Amino acid sequence: MTSPLSTADLQAAFRERFGSDPDGVWAAPGRVNLIGEHTDYNEGFVLPFAIGMSARVAVSLRTDRTVRVVSTFGNHGVVSTDLNKLSAADAKGWTKYPLGVVWAFTEAGVDVPGFDLLLDSDVPLGAGLSSSHAIECAVATALNDLCAADLPVERLVLLTQRAENFFVGAPTGIMDQSASLRGREGAAVFLDCRDQHAELVPLALAENGLAILVIDTKVSHSHSTGGYASRRASCELGAEVMGVKALRDLTLDDLAEAAGLLDEETFRRVRHVVTEDARVLDTVETLRDKGPADIGALLDASHASMRDDFEISCAELDLAVETARGAGAIGARMTGGGFGGAAIALIPVEQEAPVRAAVADAFRAAGYKEPDIFTVTPAEGARRVI
Incomplete structure (x- = not known):
């Protein structure tokens, strides 16, 4: 994984590039x-949490209509765009994410001037941890502050x-940005994707001797490719x-009736979403009433549903x-x-080393790429650093 620059180093890097x-x-x-996968664009329920890995942007407004962006990763130089000619067709690579935000702000009536931007991020790319939404x-x-737009979090979402x-051209819902914008330390965000009603649900991992291990399989995925779009269709x-x-x-x-009306594949897709919504609600209730040690069976059932009904897992994730x-x-x-990315495991803290070793050994024996394995905790959402 990439180590993030300190704030001081990020400022220094900005000065070096932009003067x-x-x-x-x-x-x-x-x-x-x-828990709650592919339920967001079906106006259902999700339960994400923000993590300690983040994207950081140093930004300075300009007096013209030029946007210049550069990142600390890769070998690309500064990319310059004329806001008067902003086009999705001309945006390449990671630059489509900041430029897409500029486009959306402008379309919403926010007067976005030119600016210089340096991006640094330690959110793993393609791991299913929402690096693009970060x-x-x-x-x-940043633009909400710098343009004095004063947009509420619901509008930013x-x-x-x-x-x-x-x-960008990815048919995603609102879960990822909701978690990033609304996240709080020690809590998950219980989100109703129909009306954006959000509640913080305690996710007391350390207090219960637990940790969440992320296993990045290194199988890259992209939401803008066909698998995601076909599931949504x-x-x-x-x-x-x-008729809903x-x-x-x-x-x-309703699933019994659905089985009689839908073709077999469409029914399995529907069954996943309906049962996943129910699992999210059950998980929220369990976390509030009993605590995180009791949600294991719900996590297991969610994976089986994604593997068998929604068919978005892969051999590496299953392993x-x-x-x-x-x-x-x-x-x-x-x-x-899905289609790659990461798995999560809820573990007693004393089992971290054995689980890490077992997964690494299993991947090595199967001839797969060495996975990145690390722990995450619920962290604060989007904010101004300085």
């Missing part, structure tokens, strides 16, 4: 979704979603056939989950959009 001090530094974290939320938080959907078809606005409106009792369980995890599941 002046930044107006400020803003940060937004990645996220781990504890960038977008950091930029959105929708604007970053719009950037993602219509500029299946969900929309299922809702249409069932979104799959959120179906209950477990990580199964091995972690066998080495002492309380529960484990893949997290994120």
Whole structure:
């Protein structure tokens, strides 16, 4: 994993590239979704939490209509864009995320001037920890301050979603940016994706002798590719056939009828979403009433549903989950959009070393890339650093 620059080093790097001090530094974290996968765009429930890894942007406003962006990773130089000619077709690589936010802000009526921006991030790319949304939320938080837009968090969520959907071209929901913008230390964000109602749910890991281990399989994925879009299309078809606005409106009792109306594949997609919504609600209730040590079976059931009904797992994710369980995890599941990325395992802290070793050995024996394995804790959401 990449080590983040300190704030002072980020400011120094900005001065080196742009010849002046930044107006400020803003940060937004990645996220781990504890449970609730592919339920967000079905107007359902999710339970993510912000993590300590974040994207950080040093930004300084300009007096013209030019945006210059550069990152601390890769070998790319400064990329310059004329805001009068801003186009999704011309945005390349990571620059489409900040430029997409500019586009969404401008479309919403915010007067965005030119600016210089330096990005540093330690959120692993392609791991299902929402590295792209971390960038977008950091930029959105910075522009909200610098442009004195005073947009509430609900608007920032929708604007970053719009950037993602219509500029980046990824048909994502609102979970990732909601976690990044709303996250708090020691808590998960229980989000109703229909109306953005959000509540903080205690996720007292350390107090209960627990940790969440992330296993980055190094199998890269992308939301803008076909697998994600086809799953969303299946969900929309299922809702249409069932005569509801979104799959959120179906209950477990409706699944028998759905089985008779839908083709076999569409039914399995629908069954995953309906049962996953129920698992999120059960997890929230369990965390409030009993604590995190009792949610293992719900995590396990979520992974089985994603593997068998939604078919978004892969051999590496399945191996990580199964091995972690066998080495002492309380529960484990893949997290994120699927087709690669990361798995999470809820473990007693004393089992961290055995689980790490077992997973690394299993990947080595299978001939897979060496995974990155690290712990995460619920952290603060997007904010101004200086």
